[in-house]
Amino acid sequence: MKTPNVFISVPCSLFAIELVLIILRFTDRTSSDSLMMPNQWLILPNIIICAIDFISVGLLNWLICSRLQSYKSRVVVFSIFTTYMLFSIIIFFGDYLNLRETLQQFTKYYFATYVTHLKSMFNTEMKITGLSEKDGNAQMFGNLINRSPIPWAVIFATIIVVLLIHVYTIVNNCSQKCEKKKTYKEINSDHSESPNTLQTANNSFDNVPLIIEVNQVSKKHSNISVIVTVILIFTLEFILFISCMASSDKHLQVVAPSHWNFFRTGGKNKLNKLKYQEAVKQFRQSNELMAGYDWIDQRSNPEFPMVYAPKKYVCAYNPELQYCSSLPKDEPKILEEAPNVVFIVVESFSPSPMMFQNNIVVSKDKIVDGPLYKDTYLPNLKKISENALTFSSLSSSGLPTLYGWLSLMTGEIPYSNQINIVQSMLNDVDDFPSYFQQNGYDTMYVAPCKFDFDGQHIWLFRGKEVRNKKHPQLKEMPLWFDNVYQYIPTQEQAKDLNVTQNYLQSWVPDRITAAQFMKHFDENKKQGKPLMGVWVTIDTHQAFQGFDNDEFYEPFKFGQGRYGSQQLQDQINRYATVAKYMDNYVGQVVNHLKEKHNNTIVVLVGDHGAREVPLFHKNLVDRADPTSAKYDNSCNDEPFSNDELFATSGAITYLGDNRYLKSLFEPVIGKVVKVPTDHHDMIRTLYDIVGAHTGMNLPSSRNGRNLIELATNLTQSKPLRRHLSLRTTMVHSEMATEDTVFRFHSIGAYGQKFPGIYPTCVSPGEVREPITKSQFRNFDLYHRLYDHVQISNKQFSYKFRNQACQYPAVCNFPESFKAFSRNDVAIITFSVLGFGLLIGLIIVLIIYVVEKCQKKNTFIN
Structure with a gap:
């Protein structure tokens, strides 16, 4: 029985796991008993785009490896592509888990918060220390599984089935290899060695599909049509990826693979000038200030649109306002403690x-x-x-x-x-x-x-x-x-x-x-x-x-x-x-x-x-x-x-x-x-x-x-x-x-x-x-304004608390410090490299075990 080529079996089996996660995301409910995805018809485009992602990666992997002569080079290339697919599944799994339990999308900032443990920029020493703390995370994760056993059982069962299939593939490959070697030895014992019979046996040996070996591609599979097909599918993948990264349409983000959105979160959700002015106008019209207060940034294009203050502060930054010349006296402060x-x-x-x-x-x-x-x-x-x-x-x-x-x-x-x-x-x-x-x-x-x-x-x-x-x-x-x-x-x-x-x-x-x-x-x-x-x-x-x-x-x-x-x-x-x-x-x-x-x-x-x-x-x-x-x-x-x-x-x-x-x-x-x-x-x-x-x-x-x-x-x-x-x-x-x-x-x-x-x-x-869709667009713009001013560090400035900046004093608007910016590329790179190193070691270990098995069986035979 001929085992399937690894470039077919690995992407197919890994996609089977992702397919289960896709189905769960569109059929399961959150911990608050609401639908994860209210528009369940999007499951079909989600499956199609994720399938294209895996197919394009698998085909490109196959095309490169089929043209590499070096065994070690094929191992490296295969490890890289397999790592990409595993990374996709892990991000999808994290996305599903967070969506189900905390109603959040999975982003790289979860890595930064819960995995890399950001160091404080200030002294965090406390005066009192006590006993060391025991880790309770395992118990918390166990509670999650106990609370919703069915989806977790489906996920774990799928993974086990995939692993069993690959164990069977490894064992079967090993058996076929050993059988070929045994046949080759029998041929040598019955016939005198000749260049033709030796070459035939060697060819038979080379054509056995090991766990990461590649069958030599025949000439008919090397024609231009095969290469063009791979390029077209990969181009489609690239266009879909760029569309997801560039588009603000949230439906497209839902149907895209989760790891694409993982990369997409590195973008800054800022507004262009016209949208920003529209959003600021909407914000200020929707929120009526208390008597005696006004928005502090009265410029035509305000940098600090959400800051408000008593008018004595407003006039220090905007002395041209009409009411500044007739400000009432401050109310007396309460004398009690x-x-x-x-x-x-x-x-x-x-x-x-x-x-x-x-x-x-x-x-x-x-x-x-x-x-x-x-x-x-x-x-x-x-x-x-x-x-x-x-x-x-x-x-x-x-x-x-x-x-x-x-x-x-x-x-x-x-x-x-x-x-x-x-x-x-x-x-x-x-x-x-x-x-x-x-x-x-x-x-x-x-x-x-x-x-x-x-x-x-x-x-x-x-x-x-x-x-x-x-x-x-x-x-x-x-x-x-x-x-x-x-x-x-x-x-x-x-x-x-x-x-x-x-x-x-x-x-x-x-x-x-x-x-x-x-x-x-x-x-x-x-x-x-x-x-x-x-x-x-x-x-x-x-x-x-x-x-x-x-x-x-x-x-x-x-x-x-x-x-x-x-x-x-x-x-x-x-x-x-x-x-x-x-x-x-x-x-x-x-x-x-x-x-x-x-x-x-x-x-x-x-x-x-x-x-x-x-x-x-x-x-x-x-x-x-x-x-x-x-x-x-x-x-x-x-x-x-x-x-x-x-x-x-x-x-x-x-x-x-x-x-x-x-x-x-x-x-x-x-x-x-x-x-x-x-x-x-x-x-x-x-x-x-x-x-x-x-x-x-x-x-x-x-x-x-x-x-x-x-x-x-x-x-x-x-x-x-x-x-x-x-x-x-x-x-x-x-x-x-x-x-x-x-x-x-x-x-x-x-x-x-x-x-x-x-x-x-x-x-x-x-x-x-x-x-209505119109109401949703207004609400979305309202949220994007918060994103914009917070990402720009323009929601507030501590300099506005300067007591000297009260009318009749005149003050310049503060210049805010640049907002914090992480090296997100480094976070992603080290995450992927870590996965790649792990998968590479596993693959090398599997190859080592298979080769040991082959040598042992050859010696016995």
Whole structure:
């Protein structure tokens, strides 16, 4: 039996793996139970273009190798082409995995963030060290497989079948080779050696297809038609590749092989002059500023289109404006002591609507009386919300954490095809830690996991000692945090914290980080200055099994708690268990602040939604309460998915006796805002509160509104200021006006318009308008403007915070530093070379084993 030529068998078998991944991408669903690809008809062009890619590579490989006389040269060429095809599959696999689990496209920046581990340009040493951390990545990957076993089983089964076929090919080749040698020896034993018989045997030997040997191409296969065919197919491949790289059509990017888009992400998504001016006009018309504020860059072609400021700053840069000669006097600053500010950032916080009070869920009003949360799920948050202004949706700008967290900290919106945490690492950003620093605050940060896991270390230590002298802007970056804490307590440290040690020693659970936050907050307050502290929780992180010892979790009354099945339908049980655990320690921290540091504003936000929970069975919003409201499950079947992608909920409250702050909060205490809000609104609100005490209402690029003003206007039925906000993954996007939500797939107008009342999917059978192509084009232009200004480092400049630049002083617009630019070619080259080296070694090993097998069989025979 003649074995197939390697240049046919290898591309065909590798394409079989990619074909399975293509089918899964167009038929499988994301972790948030939405379609990965809403336009499933694109599967056919995707298969065709990927097939052309493999065919062209296989044929070119065959054409070159068939004309090489050197055995070693053929090995090298074959290894290069095989590496290319394997690289294609690995990128496609990464694309599928990220698309399914985090709704992201796979880009080279994931390599930079999670593989190459970028080094911080600042000193990242912390004052406290604890026990070494155990790697929990294997367990996390195991949970992914357990949660969705069918697609993973299909992938692994395909790979195993392909490997078995090639093992069979190797063994069969070896057998044929040995049989030929045996025949040759028999001929020699029966006949006298002659030139003709010897040549015949040698020819027979040479024509056996080894694992990478090439049959000598006969003259009829060497004609011009064969070469022309190969050239034409490869030219078609090249044209398709260039079209994908140059085109902005997102449908073309979907049908292209994933590794083409991997290369494409190196392009800078900038706008030409006309499109830029159109986008700036749209942005400014869509976002109405507060009274007394204006856009700071009033030039005809503004370089900093998103920065706004009190008019006294605007006039320093634009003294020709008419209102500059009659500016009102500054309002007197509040004489009372500035409050502490505490951010509690809850991992994957999606209480809506299961953990909300039923009357809140069903209300169609834009603002209602609270409390927001239910006793059965979140008793401490319910108590907090009774004395807070709460939000049934306080959305993040992106997910997972490396997008949601960074957007909260900096005001940047996730790029459409790159990762901010890498690409923006040298940008001037409107970050709130340095804003508080400049307003006279000490700052601290307590976290549950190592910062270099997802690149946070290149941000959190800004303003510390500069380790990389290469970039001059590093010296001008302001300090973020005076103290940063992350450690797994030793036995002595645990005793000092009055906690039991954690047995798992992976990410630090909420119970311990809560104790660390309270202890270090007390220590930092001894400096006598107002303190801004950030505490980040972890136990509600996917896959909702927590990170603490078993005895600290109380399994919820339905299901098996955090040890329930990894299947989607059982995730409510696990999420409810870890959410109640988190609630306990949030309550402890807030009570501690109220007792010891009551002049404190507490802000509760999620870093992003949980994506896949809660799911709803039999149309119940609360599975534990059969009398609860109904939920329209069709929302989960739309291309976009449900509320839990970006919506996280949130609250803001004041614990003390500052008369100004009490008068500010009292009219809205106990209210629940149901219209769209987001992280940037919360930061804008705090900027205004801090500025009232310090007199430093600094320029900002945060596209946010004052939430207390918003709630007051809602309570008094006053019109809301125009506002348009964006939240996005690389796949799903959401645009929100002051009272309307548009959800759509990022490749096109596949989505719907929702009334902006959260939760949005109550009222089964409610008819919703589809998004038009014109609306999608406007939304896409809005996102591209963010890409443009962030890539150009023009969203903000720290120089705008210069207190000397106030009217009547006259200042020149700052020149921004050049944005960070990675050597993406080097990243790709080293990645491919690494794969090539590995594959080359495997092939050489296979050849060595085959040749040993042949020699051994020849000796025996």
